[in-house]
Amino acid sequence: MTQPITIAGAGLAGALLATLLARRGLAVEVFERRPDPRRTGYEGGRSINLALAERGLHGLRLAGLEPVVMAQAVMMRGRMIHEGMDPPFLQRYGRDDSEVIWSVSRGGLNISLLDAAEAAGARIRFDERLDQVDWAGRRYRTISGTGQTSEHGFRALIGADGAGSALRAAMNAARPLGEHFEPLGHGYKELSIPAKAGGGFRIERNALHIWPRGGYMLIALPNVDGSFTVTLFLPNEGDPGFDQLTDAAAVRDFFARDFPDAVPLLADLEADFADNPTGMLGTLRLEHWHRGGEAVLIGDAAHALVPFHGQGMNCAFEDCVELDALLGQSDDLAWVFGEFEARRKPNAQAIADMALENYIEMRDAVADDRYQLMKKVERLLADRHPTRFVPRYAMVSFRRIPYAQAQARGLVQSRLLHDLTEVVTGVDRIDLALADQRIRSELSEI
Ligand code: FAD
Ligand code: E0Q
16 A cells, blocks of 8 residues: 555645645645644634735645635725725726625635545644654654544645744755745734624725834735624834834824824724734745755745735746646656756745745835826736736736736836826827837737
C-alpha cells in the first residue's frame, strides 16, 4: 500500500486542494488544528468575509463549487468612498456588472469546501496540530488540544497551514528555506455593522465601502444577512495607533473625530473593539517552497501577503489549481514540487508587491483629483483598446493572466497614464493620438 498525500491545514487552500486531488483519484489525508466547524461553529461565531474574484472563482469552479458558493455571495460593483461628511460615491471596479467581485463568508466557504473534500473521498481529521516531522522515516506526529499525540506515515506533506505554518518551521529547521518576513507596521481590527431590524442593509449593499483617511482606513464588506464586517487598518504605534486605543473612551474619541459618519452604524463599537483581537500584517517571502519530493508549501504558508488587494485566498486557490494540474502530469513529486515553485514564486512575489502598493492607493489616493482623472483616462483607453490596454485592477481581479505579467503590463500602463495626465486637468484634453500610438507600440495583444 502506498502512503497517502497528506495536507496540513483544512483551511481555504487545504480543503480546496484536498477536493481537487481526491477527485483526481489520489489518496488524500488532511489534518486540521481546529475542531470541525460543522460541529462547533466557526471563528467564535464572528462572521468574517472575504472578496472572491475570478482567480478564486476559477478554482471553485474546477471543484464543482461555483453554484454553492455563489448562492451565498453578495456582489460588489466597486468601492464606495466615504470622504468626510460628503455623500459617498461609487468607483466601479470594472466596465459594467460583468466585471464585479463577490463578498463571501469565510466560515461558510470553508464548510462548503470541507463537505466537497469529504464527498470526493478525502479523509479529514480535526483537532490535530503538527508537532514533529521525522524526515528520514517519512513519519509525522500530531498533538490534540488535550495533549494526545498520534503518529502517521506520509508519501508527501503539503503545508496549507497558513501564515504561521508549523510545517514551514519543521522544513526550515531541517534545511533553511531562506525565510524573510517583512512586517507592515500596521495591524487590523474587525468590527461590525448590524442589519436593519427587518434584515435590510444600512449602507449600499453591492459595494466594498472604504473610509480612506491617509495613513489608515476603515473598510466594510456586505454579508447576505444585511450586516457588514468592518475592518480598521491602523499603524500599530503612533497617533493614531493601536497602542493608544487602550480603553473605550479613547476608541470612541478616535472614531468620533475620524469616522463620524460611521459611528452611528457601528452599533457595538466599544465591545467589538475590546473583544476582537488585533491582527498583524506583513509579507512573507521564501527562497525555497519545497523539500525535494517530500514536502511543499502552498497559500499563506508559502507567501503571506498584506490583504489590500483582496487576493490572498484568490492566489492560494490559484496555487491549488496549478499544483493539482502538475500532479496530473507526473508522479515524480520532486519534479512536481520544483516545477510548482518555479511557476508560482514569481507570481506570488508580484501579487505581494501589488497588494502593498494598493494599501497606499486605498488610504491616500482614491479620493484624490489626479487619481480620479487617471481612472477616467484608464477607462477611456481600455474601451478604445480592449485587447491591449486592460486596467491593472481588471488583470488582477477579472482575468487569470499570471500576476507577474499583470504587474509588468501595469507598469507600462501607469507610465502612460502619468505622462498623459501630467499637464491636463480634464479627460477631454488628453492627447489621444499619442496614447493610441504608444499603446500599439508598448502593449502586445492579450
Ligand atoms: P488559512 O486560511 O489561514 O488556513 C490555514 C489552516 O491551517 C487553518 O484552518 C488553521 O487552523 C490550520 N492550521 C494552522 N496551523 C496548523 C497546524 N500546526 N497543524 C494543522 N493545522 C494547522 N484574501 C482574499 O482573497 N480576499 C480578501 O478579501 C481577503 N481579505 C483579508 C482580510 C484580512 C484582514 C486578512 C488578514 C486576510 C485577507 N485575505 C483575503 C487573505 C486570506 O485570508 C488568506 O490568504 C487565506 O486565508 C489563505 O488561505 P490558507 O488556506 O493558505 O490559510
Ligand atoms: C478589493 C477586494 C481587505 C481588502 C479586500 C479587498 C480590497 C481591499 C481594498 C481591502 C482592493 C480594492 N480590494 O478595492 O482595490 O478589490 O478585496 Cl482593504
